[in-house]
Amino acid sequence: MAIARVFRFVLDGLYKTAAALAALSLFGVFAIIVAQMIARWSGQSLRGSTDYAGYLMAASSFLAFAAALNHGYHIRVTMLHSLLGRRGGRWAEIWAFGVGSVIATYIAWYACKTVWWSRKLGDLSQGLDATPLWIPQTAMAAGAILLALAFLDNWVRLVATGRHGVRAETSDQIPLE
Amino acid sequence: MEQVEFAGLFLVVLFFLLGTGVWVGLALVGVAFVGMALFTARPVGDAMITAMWSSASSWSLTALPLFIWMGEILFRTRLSEDMFKGLAPWMARLPGGLLHTNIVGCTIFAAVSGSSAATLTTVGKMTVPELKKRGYPERMVIGTLAGAATLGLMIPPSLTLIVYGVTINESITKLFMAGILPGLVLAAMFMAYLVIWAKLAKDYAPTPEPKISFAEKVAASRFLVPVILLIIAVIGSMYAGLATATEAAAIGVLGSLTLAALQGSLDAKSFLASLMGATRTSAMIALILCGAAFLSMAMGFTGLPRLLAEWIGSLGLSKFQLLMALLVFYIVLGCFLDGISSVVLTISIIEPMIRSVGIDVIWFGVFIVLVVEMAQITPPVGFNLFVMQGMTGHQMGFVAKAAFPMFLIMVAMVFVMILVPDLATWLPDHLTLAPG
Amino acid sequence: ARAEGWDMPTAYPASNYHTETAVAFAACVKGATAGKFDITVHPNGALFKGNDIKRAVQTGQAPIGERLISAHANENPLFGVDSIPFLASSFEASEKLWKAALPELEKLLASQNLVYVYAVPWPPQGLYTKKAVNSVADLKGVKFRSYSVATARIAELSGMIPVQIEAADLSQALATGVADSFISSGSTGFDVKAWEYMTHFYTVDAWLPRNVIFANKDSFDKLSASEKAAVKTCGDTAAASGLAQAKALTQKYIDALAANKMTVSAPGAQLKSELDGYGKTMTGEWEAKAGAAGKAIVDAYSK
Ligand code: NA
Numbered sequence A: 001m002a003i004a005r006v007f008r009f010v011l012d013g014l015y016k017t018a019a020a021l022a023a024l025s026l027f028g029v030f031a032i033i034v035a036q037m038i039a040r041w042s043g044q045s046l047r048g049s050t051d052y053a054g055y056l057m058a059a060s061s062f063l064a065f066a067a068a069l070n071h072g073y074h075i076r077v078t079m080l081h082s083l084l085g086r087r088g089g090r091w092a093e094i095w096a097f098g099v100g101s102v103i104a105t106y107i108a109w110y111a112c113k114t115v116w117w118s119r120k121l122g123d124l125s126q127g128l129d130a131t132p133l134w135i136p137q138t139a140m141a142a143g144a145i146l147l148a149l150a151f152l153d154n155w156v157r158l159v160a161t162g163r164h165g166v167r168a169e170t171s172d173q174i175p176l177e
Numbered sequence B: 001m002e003q004v005e006f007a008g009l010f011l012v013v014l015f016f017l018l019g020t021g022v023w024v025g026l027a028l029v030g031v032a033f034v035g036m037a038l039f040t041a042r043p044v045g046d047a048m049i050t051a052m053w054s055s056a057s058s059w060s061l062t063a064l065p066l067f068i069w070m071g072e073i074l075f076r077t078r079l080s081e082d083m084f085k086g087l088a089p090w091m092a093r094l095p096g097g098l099l100h101t102n103i104v105g106c107t108i109f110a111a112v113s114g115s116s117a118a119t120l121t122t123v124g125k126m127t128v129p130e131l132k133k134r135g136y137p138e139r140m141v142i143g144t145l146a147g148a149a150t151l152g153l154m155i156p157p158s159l160t161l162i163v164y165g166v167t168i169n170e171s172i173t174k175l176f177m178a179g180i181l182p183g184l185v186l187a188a189m190f191m192a193y194l195v196i197w198a199k200l201a202k203d204y205a206p207t208p209e210p211k212i213s214f215a216e217k218v219a220a221s222r223f224l225v226p227v228i229l230l231i232i233a234v235i236g237s238m239y240a241g242l243a244t245a246t247e248a249a250a251i252g253v254l255g256s257l258t259l260a261a262l263q264g265s266l267d268a269k270s271f272l273a274s275l276m277g278a279t280r281t282s283a284m285i286a287l288i289l290c291g292a293a294f295l296s297m298a299m300g301f302t303g304l305p306r307l308l309a310e311w312i313g314s315l316g317l318s319k320f321q322l323l324m325a326l327l328v329f330y331i332v333l334g335c336f337l338d339g340i341s342s343v344v345l346t347i348s349i350i351e352p353m354i355r356s357v358g359i360d361v362i363w364f365g366v367f368i369v370l371v372v373e374m375a376q377i378t379p380p381v382g383f384n385l386f387v388m389q390g391m392t393g394h395q396m397g398f399v400a401k402a403a404f405p406m407f408l409i410m411v412a413m414v415f416v417m418i419l420v421p422d423l424a425t426w427l428p429d430h431l432t433l434a435p436g
Numbered sequence C: 001a002r003a004e005g006w007d008m009p010t011a012y013p014a015s016n017y018h019t020e021t022a023v024a025f026a027a028c029v030k031g032a033t034a035g036k037f038d039i040t041v042h043p044n045g046a047l048f049k050g051n052d053i054k055r056a057v058q059t060g061q062a063p064i065g066e067r068l069i070s071a072h073a074n075e076n077p078l079f080g081v082d083s084i085p086f087l088a089s090s091f092e093a094s095e096k097l098w099k100a101a102l103p104e105l106e107k108l109l110a111s112q113n114l115v116y117v118y119a120v121p122w123p124p125q126g127l128y129t130k131k132a133v134n135s136v137a138d139l140k141g142v143k144f145r146s147y148s149v150a151t152a153r154i155a156e157l158s159g160m161i162p163v164q165i166e167a168a169d170l171s172q173a174l175a176t177g178v179a180d181s182f183i184s185s186g187s188t189g190f191d192v193k194a195w196e197y198m199t200h201f202y203t204v205d206a207w208l209p210r211n212v213i214f215a216n217k218d219s220f221d222k223l224s225a226s227e228k229a230a231v232k233t234c235g236d237t238a239a240a241s242g243l244a245q246a247k248a249l250t251q252k253y254i255d256a257l258a259a260n261k262m263t264v265s266a267p268g269a270q271l272k273s274e275l276d277g278y279g280k281t282m283t284g285e286w287e288a289k290a291g292a293a294g295k296a297i298v299d300a301y302s303k
């Protein structure tokens, strides 16, 4: 049990840290675009700013994938689950989280592979920034790994305890009912 | 009929994955994987990541999370209340009441934002809670919003029109101008539908707004000043050459932060909450966009959209028949693809077809935006449905049913455009930007 | 059925002459192999975006593809040999430069798992402005769209303000004055309807960039001898017909710009000599970056 608690602590810490980095990246996108406009108005230029904004946007999206899953933001159709009743619903959940785990792991695998290849090929951005692409792509790979972990994490909890950890927050976003 | 087999396979796998509760973005990846693995000898996973990285890191997409953040900030200010205080006196007496704020709000915000997802979240964040509070039927709240948000792409600026214009080498400025009148007519049709519905519906019994005099209405309009200033800031920055269409989203964020600061409605905690909410919502949309980018590539490899388009081309149809065929074609394609992918994948085949029967390409740009945007509110793949689902927590079936009347209105709009082509062509023909 | 054919991603619309040349190349290969070897051109960036095409072909995600090769100059300066400003500014000079560079380029591509098939130039790059420009002094302070290292350097040398505008924002940026000037070919100006925003087009013929068509080496090696020969021969035919197309279109586009009331002219004597000066500076800078191989190419070209 102690080990389970350590796992819980580490995993939740990872999801939270990544989500904080994702929010920071989104703020970075905003900051770069504002800086780019101010620079232009004052006759200056920020080399490669549009490329950096793009990298930060990718980082923001991927790093937030896991948190978005755990907070019930990623959407799906769960009509079948309610039709199947409790027992059947649980099997359907095991199936859905299982498929989710497989696909997310598949994405994570190739995201890592592409970072490795970008490094090996010395792939550089074609913009004015000339960034080695493996650097921004690392954020994508990290986010993809975390999403896969989050899916597996929930799948294991579902099988072991019958409950997954996805807690929908839609009612907090907009006060409906 | 090779293409029927392809289409059938895609449909079966997609419905199976979505129906069994697999997350939308990942279900798209699953379908694309099956399609590519079966029909090409290419390395599937590597191509998938290329498509995902390219979609996730694209500059023109940075506007989307920023507009979403803008909506999150505005949602935490008094702006939504104020917009209601300002609009309500004018709309309250109309049959359909404050539901009209959904349509008017989307029309106004469409002039600021280039995508319908951003229009939907921003306006929805402001109107949905207020409308719910006043007891409007949820089905109508959701339906009108999902439908009216498609105006985000009809009324300029518009990502889809940019992509179309760049692809067929037509003037983006002209296309933008062409979208204005049809967008307004469509908004009017949505409102007319609301009026008729309110007259007939039995479950329409919102909390009545207090009765006030004309002078009081005008006085209440002062509450609209902040939202109008914000819109002027965003649109103005674009037309004054201070910002590009993409950068205008950042102006929107700056403006809403300023507003919030002036109202004293944003402390550190709610600022962080707005940023976090925007990050998660953007991530939700980004996962779907990544899946859609891969599916779009897989479709390209299988050649399905091309085969279908070539098949339509081989039928030798008249102008009207061709438009009808394309209407059906894009609705079918829209079951799987987002609007921009539908355009990119098919336009090189469609363009010569429409030119050969003498259809005006500027007019066709608005037509194609209209038909691919209908696909945003049809299941199984419909972005506005997804966003609505994420926002309200309702099942996709419920959202799709709620939006269906709006879909029919858009189909009706297609016929209006065919009957009155001047709607799209008059403005671009009579207004040309002078150089300098 | 499709697995035996090749998919060929390209970034430009179906109506662009580069795409038309690629389609003719595919038809030629099909004809030469009695219909057995089918290449499907996917225009418009529908399969892979322009940015991704070279990497996609390198890693076998696509067996063949087309890319504006100078976009990869960050990776290796040799890829930018066709885009050194004011070095080779006519079709003849450009052909000569390309011939001088080709052995090194083929070697470079081969080291990246790519087989060179053919290349087709764009029309010469001209200068679009919103006012008459007689000397570099007139350009000072003008907001200039810079999208590459070379265009950023030109802005720097001439005292223009470089603004980075992505393709999606270009039309609106020109319409609203976010950018006042840009360098591009007549065909691009025609495509974005430059006359809606700009008044002058100067045929400074800054450089003639090329689209290069390359195949994945592993895919190419799997072809039979006759298929390989068909790809090479049809590539040569495509290069020749693409070049002829580019020459024919250059005048056509210039005429179209003029017909739409733009002032089209060659640069005045002072502007020309100042720009040629930048050319010398930037050629020197390029040689320094590209090392011995680069210097050898420029020497062979200048002979
Ligand atoms: Na819009």
Ligand code: NA
Pocket (backbone or CB within 6 Å): B334, B335, B336, B374, B375, B376, B377, B378, B379, B380, B381, B382, B383
């Ligand atoms: Na749809």
